[in-house]
Amino acid sequence: MSNLGHRPTIAMILGLLSVSFLSACSRNGYDKHQAISYAPTLKIDDPKELKAPDGMVLPTRNQYFYIPFVAIKSESDTQVDLKPPTQSLMNEQNLHAQISGNVGILSIHGSSSLISSQIISILQKNGFVTFHRQDIHKNLFTNWVRWNSSGDDKNNCYSGRYQISIQQSGSYQKIKVILIDLRQKNKEVTSSSQIQNYTARMCRYLAQKLNMMIYKNQTVPMISKNYKQKIHAYSGTNDIGLSNIILCASFDHIWSWLPEILKMLNIELKERNYSHGSLKVKYTSLSKKTIHKLGVADINFKNGYYKLQVGDLGSYSSLQFFDPKGHLVNRLQHEKILSALKLITIKNK
Structure with missing residues (x-):
């Protein structure tokens, strides 16, 4: 009976020993090693010149950027240039x-x-x-x-x-x-x-x-006057499968042709960027009189601002319409505007 009374005590002692042993084994000694290893790094020798391998120029340079080498004339009391850095590459949109x-x-x-x-x-x-x-x-x-x-000293x-x-x-x-x-x-x-x-x-x-x-469109190229007779439109898709309108004319021709055509559809031109091929326009619903005069159906656009994107495809151009939220117009609107453009181009020939 006495042996039975000691068994729980012995089991508890063995359990505590096991826990202590496991915790000692699992302890990470890296922290101590890491703390010790940091100490020598605080002692820095005198800076030395970085030697590049033969055939390599440091810093590396190419046609897009160049970091000039600036020699240090003295180790101390060097004059510091406090002027803000120069923005070498401009963000001009065109x-x-x-x-x-x-x-x-x-x-x-x-x-x-x-x-x-x-x-x-x-x-x-x-x-x-x-x-x-x-x-x-x-x-x-x-x-x-x-x-x-920028300073006061003009000399x-x-x-x-x-x-x-x-x-x-x-x-x-x-x-x-x-x-x-x-x-x-x-x-x-x-x-x-x-x-x-x-x-x-x-x-x-x-x-x-x-x-x-x-x-201000002062540098848009001059083009021939009879280009309108050769323009016609058909439906297409871009590289990712989105609908667009393909126009059989170069970018410059379409750029000159669009304002007049948009005005016929009651689309007012607000802004345009020749380099990016983008136009910001405002649409107001066509009146029944205008629809009857043009012989086109309502293009099913809501009143508001839209973005037009003209793409340069060499002898062809692409045209996409985006709604006020920046989404490509739906399939029905795409077909409506394409139909209207086809009728207008035929009448203008």
């Missing part, structure tokens, strides 16, 4: 920019012959003098361009001379800006960061002015 060193390239969609004259006009309006022009090659050189300083302003040229590359025109020389107080500036900064400054100025002109 242009794309690439800046690398003293070369900047602006890419603009289209093949307008007016770009060269627009560039000259922009420079003249701002008082930038050109001392040499090659109109045949669309190439010019500016005289010294004085950039106003520290920078002046630069630029070469600006225009080339056609596929469906884009590329405006190349090269900073030939940069000076401050008649002294040559060799700082790579300042050279890139003032290259970007000229590119930004041209981009802003050109963007305003494009928005």
Whole structure:
């Protein structure tokens, strides 16, 4: 009987020993090792120059970005430039920019012959003098361009001379800006960061002015007057299977043709962006008199604002309508507007 009384006690002792043993085994000793391993890292030796392998240039560079190397002249008491960083790549909605060193390239969609004259006009309006022009090659050189300083000291302003040229590359025109020389107080500036900064400054100025002109449709290419006779429409789908309208005419033809056609359907043009091919319009229901005059059925649109997207397919164009919420119009509305466009194009021939 006495042995039976000791059994629960022995079992409890064995259980406690087992729990203690398991907890000791499961304890993570990494925390201690981790804390100890951090101590030496607090002792940092003198910084050493990073050696790149043969054939590799650090920092890496390509046609899209370039990080200039800045040499440190002294270990202490180095003058710090507190000016905000320069936004080298602009967010102009109609242009794309690439800046690398003293070369900047602006890419603009289209093949307008007016770009060269627009560039000259922009420079003249701002008082930038050109001392040499090659109109045949669309190439010019500016005289010294004085950039106003953001500070009060006007004596520290920078002046630069630029070469600006225009080339056609596929469906884009590329405006190349090269900073030939940069000076401050008649002294040559060799700082790579300042050279890139003032290259970007000229590119930004041209981009802003050109963007305003494009928005006002001053650079839309001239097209023949009889293009309307060749336009006809049919239904299609895009790459992901969504309905769109295919128009048998180039982007530039459709861009000039749409405002007149939309007006017939009581669709008022509010905004348009040539580079993006987008239009913001306001629709008001057609009156019975207008429907009878055009010979079309009601297009079944609700009154309100819509977005039109024109796509460039080479000798063809695509057209999509989006409702006020940004959704593609439904199948019935798509068929209605397609039918109306077909009738209008036939009557205009």
